[in-house]
Amino acid sequence: MNQTAGTTRIQRRNTAAITEAALEVFSANGFRGATVDQIAKAAGLSKPNLLYYFPSKEAIHQHLLATLMDTWLDPLREMDPEGDPLEEILAYIRRKLEASRDFPRESRLFANEIVQGAPHILPTLEGELKDLVDEKAKVLSRWMEEGRIQRVHPYHLIFSIWSLTQHYADFDVQVRAVLGSGDTDPFPEAEDYVITLFTRMLALKP
Amino acid sequence: MNQTAGTTRIQRRNTAAITEAALEVFSANGFRGATVDQIAKAAGLSKPNLLYYFPSKEAIHQHLLATLMDTWLDPLREMDPEGDPLEEILAYIRRKLEASRDFPRESRLFANEIVQGAPHILPTLEGELKDLVDEKAKVLSRWMEEGRIQRVHPYHLIFSIWSLTQHYADFDVQVRAVLGSGDTDPFPEAEDYVITLFTRMLALKP
DNA sequence: GTCGCATTTGACCAAACGGTCAAAGTCACG
DNA sequence: CGTGACTTTGACCGTTTGGTCAAATGCGAC
Structure with missing residues (x-):
């Protein structure tokens, strides 16, 4: 009701x-x-x-997506424009990786939705999501102009963080199939790897 | 029949x-x-x-998945153990990115299947796919031991290539929604970005 | 041209599905 | 303990879906 x-x-x-x-x-x-x-x-x-x-079934689905969208965006919202650039970015990555580990079902729900063309949440992607990313991309650009991290395409930087972290939730079955040993938790290794990846890409080499 | x-x-x-x-x-x-x-x-x-x-409907689906699996693995198969390490890896990335651009439907078909637990192709993942990745991971490890590229976790290196390249096919709607301007092709930028990312991570800095 | 085989189709079926409804049961509260 | 609102349910409905079948049609080799 x-x-x-x-x-x-x-x-x-x-x-x-x-x-x-x-x-x-x-x-x-x-x-x-x-x-x-x-x-x-x-x-x-x-x-x-x-x-x-x-x-209706549709209403449950909509309700879930609407509720989860915040859970999904919060880690990015927390990225502090006044903090240390590399630290802020790496902390954001860690939060996203945690989210993939702790809320894999939420991640897969979104993946399902987006892969099939986002029929139910396209407006939110073009609105709320785009606005937030625009805002944070500006912050990243500023950090790059100030020479505090290396220069890369800010939007694709964000896309790459999403894709790498969510991969471990969305493609969990594949990751475990390839690694063998369904018992081992791939996340600690994943965190090491991803943090190294972004550090090498973004840290300044004087 | x-x-x-x-x-x-x-x-x-x-x-x-x-x-x-x-x-x-x-x-x-x-x-x-x-x-x-x-x-x-x-x-x-x-x-x-x-x-x-x-x-049956199921049979069509199975047939598609079986046929596509080769298309999907070929770019990795082509990675030459005798070639120049960084060149080989970057060429592999370019091939995967091309595949995402030219065969996004195939990519989304696999994404759908894996996100939902790979109910139809789990054996293939644990067999053919794992075998190929095991083999190529050994090549990557050897290159690292020989000091020809930087040392990282070889399996996660492969995962990261998959996730970054396939992201532009599977999450195409989201990428375009965030970038605005549905007309612009995000792939040229994406290639620049991804190539830079892996070059900075893997190239030796003497 | 005609005969045998491949191909195509309309009609049909049983199961599964999302959703409705009136009636029955339950809870909180004075 | 009674009353009115909230909650639960079995029976039911129309539609969609995957799949079947016998009959009709088309095609190619002789």
Whole structure:
């Protein structure tokens, strides 16, 4: 019934269970691949009961994407224009890598959405996301002009951070298949590697 | 009826039309999101006629993945153990970037498959793909031991090449949304950036 | 031209799907 | 403990989907 966080105890519990279950199912199967029954079962509810809290499958998906967008952008928002350039960039990378490790389902949900042409969130990409990136790209450009990091294309710098960090969440299966040994955690190695990569690219060599 | 390339003229024409149409539809909508009717229509056939050539939707998908896997691995196969290390690696990166530009649908098809846990091609990843990467990682390691490029984790080096190059195919919508101006081709800039990135990481600084 | 085989099609089916609805059950609160 | 609002459910509906089938059509070799 109520799209936002419920006001009663039961509403809160059930909307939470639904969003959790929907995240699980959508991220593993994509929007079309997920069924309302599947989500309802995972949430411990009957299908009509689930549809009592959200008007449609589409609405659950939209709600998830909208909620997650902030989680997704926050690490970049935290990059401080007044901090030390290289430190700020490396800290941003570490935050993104943490996000990939701790919220892989969220990452895969976005990946699914974008790979298929972002049918549900294109406006957000062209609005909120673009605005934030424009702002931070200016900061990066300034740091480069001030000679505090090496000069590279600021937008592609951000793209490369996204692609490298999210790869370990989105393509997790492939990474583990290639590394063998499904038990070993690839993230510590990944962090070393990625930090080295960006340090060598951006640090000044006098 | 016949999964492999048909033997008659009509068989060849129709199987080709089906695989082309299926690539288009599967890459844009994912496996579950694609419908047989959609593929049939895109191929200019009726649904029963399409199912005369392939026994099921699943079979078309499998056939596509199997065919594309080679296209996907060839750029890495071409990396020559006897060539100049940095040149070979940069040439590999250029080939992968070309592949992302020229075959974005193939890239998205794989991305869809892997993000959702690689349900259809996990064995191939653990077999053929892992074997090839193991072999090439040894070459990279040798180059590093010989002091001809800088020392980094060879597997993550390969992962980073994959993630950076495929990002421009798989997340094309996002890249264009952030850059604005849907008309400009981001690939020339991307190539400059990525080549710079890996050169600075790998080249020796005496 | 005609015969055998390949190809194509309209009609059809069962299952799965997203969603509705009226009725039943449950909770909070005076 | 009763009442009104909130919650839950089984039965149901129309549509979409993957796939089947028998019949019709087209094609090429003789």
